[in-house]
Amino acid sequence: MKRSGIGWFAGLILLAIVVVVFRGRIHFDFAVFWLQLRSVAWTHEAIAVALVYATYWARSARWAVMVSPTKKIGIFSTVGSQFIGFTAVGLFGRLADLTRPYLIAKRVELPISSQIAVYTIERMFDLGSAAIIFSSALAFTPTDLPHHEVFVKAGLYSLAGTLFLAVFALVVRAAGGAVAAVARSLVGGLSKGAAESISQKILDFRDGLNALSSFQEFAIVLAISLVMWAGIGLAYVETLHGFVKTPELAGISYSQTMLLMGASIGGSLLQLPVVGWFTQIGVTATAMRTFYGAPVESATACGALLLLVLSLSILPAGFLFAQVERVSLKKAAQESAQESAQESAQESAQESGAVVETGSEPPE
Numbered sequence: 001m002k003r004s005g006i007g008w009f010a011g012l013i014l015l016a017i018v019v020v021v022f023r024g025r026i027h028f029d030f031a032v033f034w035l036q037l038r039s040v041a042w043t044h045e046a047i048a049v050a051l052v053y054a055t056y057w058a059r060s061a062r063w064a065v066m067v068s069p070t071k072k073i074g075i076f077s078t079v080g081s082q083f084i085g086f087t088a089v090g091l092f093g094r095l096a097d098l099t100r101p102y103l104i105a106k107r108v109e110l111p112i113s114s115q116i117a118v119y120t121i122e123r124m125f126d127l128g129s130a131a132i133i134f135s136s137a138l139a140f141t142p143t144d145l146p147h148h149e150v151f152v153k154a155g156l157y158s159l160a161g162t163l164f165l166a167v168f169a170l171v172v173r174a175a176g177g178a179v180a181a182v183a184r185s186l187v188g189g190l191s192k193g194a195a196e197s198i199s200q201k202i203l204d205f206r207d208g209l210n211a212l213s214s215f216q217e218f219a220i221v222l223a224i225s226l227v228m229w230a231g232i233g234l235a236y237v238e239t240l241h242g243f244v245k246t247p248e249l250a251g252i253s254y255s256q257t258m259l260l261m262g263a264s265i266g267g268s269l270l271q272l273p274v275v276g277w278f279t280q281i282g283v284t285a286t287a288m289r290t291f292y293g294a295p296v297e298s299a300t301a302c303g304a305l306l307l308l309v310l311s312l313s314i315l316p317a318g319f320l321f322a323q324v325e326r327v328s329l330k331k332a333a334q335e336s337a338q339e340s341a342q343e344s345a346q347e348s349a350q351e352s353g354a355v356v357e358t359g360s361e362p363p364e
Contacts (some may be wrong), residue, residue, distance in 0.1 A: 023320060032297040037305075043307065044242035051235040054084045056314065057227040063104065063127075066118045066212065071108060072277065078104050080321035086319025088333045090311050093276055094194025094268075095337065102336030112339055117207035121214065124165065129225035131162040133233055137255040161331045169209060191245060211226050232310075236261050239302070239309050246298040249288070256292070263287035263308065280307050 041146040059082045061075040085100030108115075135156075171337075172179050180202040187195035212218045236257040243249040252282035267283030285303035294302070323327055 010088050015153070029297055032295070033301050034296050036301040039245045040242045040305065041244050042242065042303075044238045045309060048235040048238035048242075048309045051231045051238070052313060053317070054308055055228045055231055056086070057233075058224055059122075062117060062122065062221055062224040062228070065217055065224070065249050067108065067110070067115075068217065069212075070114060071110060073108050078107060080325050081107055082320045083314055083321045083331070084325070084327055084329065087312075087315050087322070088329050090315060090318075092328065092333050094334035098336040099329075102339060103332060112336075113204075114207070118203065120204040120207075121209060124169065125221055125225045126229070128162055128165050128267065129222070129229045130232075130261075131159070131165070132226065133229045134258050135162065135234070137158040137258045141237045169205075172202060172206050173209045176203060176209075180206075197349045216276060233257060233261060235310060236264075236306070239306050241307070243298060243302055246294060246302075248294040249299065249302055250299060252292065260284060260287050264310070268311075276305055277312075280311070 015125040029167040032358060057076060057079055060079040061079070063078050063082075064073050064075045067073060081100055081103040084103060085096075088096040098116065098119070101119040102112055104118075105112040105115040180199040183202055184195045184199040187198055212221065233254060237254055240249040240252045240257065240260075264280070264284050264287070267280050281300065283303075284306050285296070285299040288299040288302060291297060318329075321327075
């Protein structure tokens with residue numbers, strides 16, 4: 001049996017064990033669960049799906065700006081690769097995350113290492129923009145809101161994290177080679193492989209930062225990122241507002257959804273194939289029960305719909321683009337992992353060779 005098959009089988013067995021162990025500890029009324037789903041106001045869900053789809057067009061435009069110093073491409077020329085890449089992640093988990101830069105590299109005829117660098121900086125803009133939206137929204141949380149202190153602390157931690165990322169980015173932009181060398185030496189004693197991986201990611205991040213050659217490009221990328229994540233926040237609001245028979249969800253405010261969005265993002269970082277769908281539902285349902293006091297049936301139904309709207313609604317478009325562009329999702333995911341690993345190994349060897357030959361840090 002292939003490793004992927006073993007992983008899926010093990011995950012399903014684990015899920016079955018969890019269901020058997022906890023089924024008697026939580027009272028769950030399936031009739032109420034199905035009633036909640038049947039009574040959803042689908043206009044809200046349609047708006048949420050439209051917002052989600054718009055983010056992939058925004059990602060394409062942002063990618064075009066980030067790659068523009070190297071090559072001019074159409075702002076929507078990578079839309080298909082965006083949909084296909086995220087479809088691969090939805091089906092195969094986070095292990096397929098590099099499918100997008102791999103497909104884009106082939107489409108725009110640039111080295112995959114350059115597109116992984118763009119992908120790395122894209123992830124940092126995503127994290128920073130989400131943190132800015134998160135912190136700003138929580139700053140306006142009403143004081144009479146349940147768990148208000150939790151919202152305030154989360155906002156402060158998010159703001160501190162954003163400032164740390166900004167400082168880290170400035171340091172890496174100025175001295176990325178030195179930072180990578182320090183990280184390699186610190187982690188090398190524990191794991192040489194991990195040290196090389198972390199070092200390479202720092203160098204990729206530096207290359208991505210260097211790709212933004214002007215303040216104008218930086219401002220455009222930041223503006224697109226902020227608008228995109230504000231739209232994602234609205235998608236959460238619209239999805240919850242669709243549960244008209246659950247006051248705890250139907251009357252939710254934008255700022256109140258921020259902790260749910262944070263929990264959802266955290267739950268998706270280590271997403272496994274298929275099994276990750278159920279863990280994601282569990283994470284968001286628990287967050288809604290904890291922060292909003294939503295009944296377990298409503299929270300679970302809403303968690304399932306959040307997964308469908310935010311992650312799985314793009315699958316039809318992803319399959320369509322894959323057919324049009326003649327891309328095999330499984331093959332693309334496998335090849336992207338293999339090729340990126342090979343290029344990372346080659347670049348690490350070149351960096352090490354440069355250090356040995358010159359007796360100094362890799363050139364900036």
